[in-house]
Amino acid sequence: MICSMTGYAVKTRDLARGTLQLEVKSVNSRYLDFHFRIVDDLRAMEMPLRELLAARLNRGKVECRLSFHPAAARGDQLQLNGELLGALRELGAQVRASQPDAAPLSVNEILRWPGMFGEQGIDFAALGPDVLALAREALDDFTATRAREGEKLAAMIVDRVNAMRAIVADVAPRIPEAQAAFADKLRQRLQDALGNASDDRILQEVAVFATRIDVAEELSRLGAHLGEVERVLKAGGACGKRLDFLMQELNREANTLASKSAVTEVSQAAMELKLLIEQMREQIQNLE
Structure with a gap:
């Protein structure tokens, strides 16, 4: 499955001497970055929690809060x-x-002096198994929220890929005719400008320019990159960096398409493609 780097979960567990609470939330990051906020009495649990989270997550700025709220003692229990x-x-x-x-x-x-009564009998070292069990529950919810968000982002990206394919399919058949018409206009302008130049010279100039504005290769590479995007999404897993690279490649082809354009159809298609690529790129920044 594909996961977003944005997620949130909070879990509590009631124990005889109080209540444990663990909160996990994350936002985008290029790497896996942990920030722990743990009460001093449970500070020893930071490393086990870090290992547990690292085994399930790949990227994101993750904040983990662990707290313990002692249960209020009855008057006859105070000492x-x-x-x-x-x-x-x-x-x-x-x-x-x-x-x-x-x-x-x-x-x-x-x-009211800290430790005068209430907490002095708590064996915080013995709470380790309860903390880890609570962390596993929270992590299950946390990864589930990231997976749901990732599924929505993947669906959005597929929609944009389909839109790009539709643009290419619509404009590709019309490009040869449009370029031929442009070549005819260019030939006429060259004849008017060069006057007595031979037809071979004019045809040679037109042929050179036609090669420069040929976008068949760019359209072919666009199709190949879009197919790779679909393959990566289908494979799932931590694919954010791979998809980000593919967006760079798609954008390069769209820019080349725009720079080689000599007809309105290609220019408009290039602009629409770049807009869709940017929309995908923004959402891919959220993927793990």
Whole structure:
């Protein structure tokens, strides 16, 4: 399947001591670029998460947020951290010995002190399997959103390919007649300009110019490149870079077509082709 580089997913898991939440989102990038925002107590999970994501993703700027929200304890479950309480008492005594006018900590300040109760009993190292299980669930949703977006982008690109084929099919049969008419006008102008020049000289000049404005080769290469675009889309996978290269090749042929144009039909076709190529190129920038 073809995936977009744009995706989003968030998952939560309720545990006995609190709730884990993992959020993954991504935008376009030339490479695979990770940015992790993880609570300090779970910082050790960054490397396992990085490996898990890298195994499933190929390109994109990916941001991963991991947080843990402790469950609110009932009053009969609260237990003060005696070691921390004693440390605060000793530190307070030292401060007052140095600064007699310093106000002691209030009961409210002590109870709100980080780690005084609630979280000190959580074994964050033991949460590793739960974090990875949650990450796999989030990653499944995340890749599914990227796949759905990629499917829409691929359909849009196929529509533009079909439109380009229609333009080539419409203009190609009319080019020989239009170029022949232009050659006749050129022959007449040369006769008027050169006066007594031989017919061979005039025919030679017309033949040289006809070679310069022949666009059959460009139309053939356009068809070949469009066929390759369809093949790459059908093969799927991480095809963004390959398709971007093909857009450069298509644009080169369209530019050559425009520069060699000597008739209105070819000029208009070249402009329409370049517009469709640019539309495809913009959307291909979103593909993995």
